[in-house]
Amino acid sequence: xxxxxxxxxxxxxxFSVVLFLSACHMGGNKGNASPDFATLPLIRRDLPEIKxxxxxxxxTIYNSTGYFLYRGRTMGFEYDLLTALAEELGVSLKxxxxxxxxxxxxxxxxxxxxxIAYGLTITEGRKEFVSFTEHHYLTxxxxxxxxxxxxxxxxxxxxxxxxxxxxxxxxxxxxHVRKNSSYADRLESLxxxxxxKIHMEYVPGDHTTEEIMGMVADGEIKYTVADENIASINQExxxxxxxxxAISFTQRVAWAIRKNSPELHKAVNDWMLPLKQTDFYWVxxxxxxxxxxSFKARVNSPFFSKNGxxxxxxxxxxxxxxxxxxxDWRLLSSLIYQESRFEPHVKSWAGATG
Numbered sequence: 001x002x003x004x005x006x007x008x009x010x011x012x013x014x015f016s017v018v019l020f021l022s023a024c025h026m027g028g029n030k031g032n033a034s035p036d037f038a039t040l041p042l043i044r045r046d047l048p049e050i051k052x053x054x055x056x057x058x059x060t061i062y063n064s065t066g067y068f069l070y071r072g073r074t075m076g077f078e079y080d081l082l083t084a085l086a087e088e089l090g091v092s093l094k095x096x097x098x099x100x101x102x103x104x105x106x107x108x109x110x111x112x113x114x115x116i117a118y119g120l121t122i123t124e125g126r127k128e129f130v131s132f133t134e135h136h137y138l139t140x141x142x143x144x145x146x147x148x149x150x151x152x153x154x155x156x157x158x159x160x161x162x163x164x165x166x167x168x169x170x171x172x173x174x175x176h177v178r179k180n181s182s183y184a185d186r187l188e189s190l191x192x193x194x195x196x197k198i199h200m201e202y203v204p205g206d207h208t209t210e211e212i213m214g215m216v217a218d219g220e221i222k223y224t225v226a227d228e229n230i231a232s233i234n235q236e237x238x239x240x241x242x243x244x245x246a247i248s249f250t251q252r253v254a255w256a257i258r259k260n261s262p263e264l265h266k267a268v269n270d271w272m273l274p275l276k277q278t279d280f281y282w283v284x285x286x287x288x289x290x291x292x293x294s295f296k297a298r299v300n301s302p303f304f305s306k307n308g309x310x311x312x313x314x315x316x317x318x319x320x321x322x323x324x325x326x327x328d329w330r331l332l333s334s335l336i337y338q339e340s341r342f343e344p345h346v347k348s349w350a351g352a353t354g
Contacts, residue, residue, distance in 0.1 A: 040129065040259070043111035047089075047263035050114055056086050059096045059104060059113035063208045065230060065288045066119060067097070070298050072336060077288040078117040081136070084280070088271050102180055102205035105129050108258055115268070116256040119227070121182035131259050134272040135252035137285065139227045141186050143167070143175075143245040144216050151240070159242075164223070167247050171196030176203050176212065176221040183225035186248050210234050217241055227253065229289045236292040237299045 050056055060067045066078040079095070086093035096113055098104055104116050108130065115133075122132045148154065148162035164170060167190055177183040179202040191198045201221075203212055212224045213231065217238040226234075231243035257265045275281050287294070314336075322332045 039106060039109050041109045041111075041261075044260050045111060045114060045258075046261045047267055050264065051089065051091060054091050055094050056082075056089060056091045056115070057094045057096065057113045058082050058115050058117040059098055059107055060117045061098055061101055061104070061208065064210045064295070064299060065233065067095070067117075068298075077284060078119070080284045080287075081275075081281075082117050084275070085268065085271060089267065100205040101178060101208070105256070108256065114257070114261065114264060118255070119230075119253045120256055121227070122252045122254055123182055123185055125185065126182075126256070129259075130256035131261070131265050132252075132254040132256055133265065134269045134276075135254040136272070136276075137229070137253055138250050139229050139253055140246055140250050141183060141225050141248040142228045142231050142243045143170070143247055144213050144224045144226050144231055145222070145242050145245070146216055146219065147240050147242055163242055164245055167245070168194045168196070170194075170198045170223070172199070173223070174199040174201055175223040175225060176201045176215070177225055178203050178205055178207065178212075180205075182251070187225065190247055213238060213241060227251075233289050233292065233295050236296045 060078050060082075062068055063076075065076065067074075067076040069075070082093055082095065095117075096107075098107060101118075104118060104120075105126070107113060108116050116130070119136070120126065120132070122135065126132075143164055145163055148159060151159055164173075170190075171194060175187055175198060177187065177200060184200060184202075187198050187200055203215075203221075203224075207215075209224075209226045209230055212221075213226060213234050215221045216224050217240055225247065226243070228243070228246070231241075235241055235243055255268070257268065318332055318336070325332070
């Protein structure tokens, strides 16, 4: 009888845990841009385990400023900083790419990575699920809208008259953003602040901010929201967009670490704080967020991985054999670029051929 009672208690406890986790999984934190699908950490892997394995595992998203391939070369603000961080920790770097921004938090807490290396706005809702690193930079959110037709021939005052120049003008209108994004969070708060409803339509999570801006530029949607630095650099590619209307105060952008990895969290912060005072940091930041001509040349190139999907003239051949190997073809392209710069007749000092 006692055994039966203990079994019953165990079952009851497990059932209660399942109910609790289910409630956390389904409920979320509406209005705080919390990922309503995220879990708390399911594994423990802190700095000692990382150093013992010899590998730092990071997760990010392909986008035009943080992580991309250009002519077979891996580039981006997040990539360059990650490379420096791995070197500082004395470990190798493994980067996984998430197809959907909504999955980042869940993938981190499932143990598929040690760190989210993607520009995340720090919000109270997100802080329930992850620990944020020292912020990398400050920015603010802006409304992305299309210029009026014939805008190049119009005087500035007529352009301004056709645009939303004050957030209060958005009352009753619709803005397209990703669900669970800091942009959705801000629009909800903004509705309360101005005392009028701003409607939101959700774009799938696998759409990057740059891609949603492109939808505005093409006239598919009317408005979206973006961080000012991302909006400003992408305006070089989409000159028909206006990004001058601010809808938020200054916000912090950072990476994220599991809440049960305090030693890694401290190590990253100890590295990041002095790094932001160095020339390396600001040269890197300006390279991806300020150099408009270089940005435009990249995104207009057929070998930019965020556009036509081309990396080299050998893409079709590489894709066939990458499938055979079970590799991401872009990773294989990057390896070939590092070895031979896609030159089949090149020879190394040791006699190896491309």
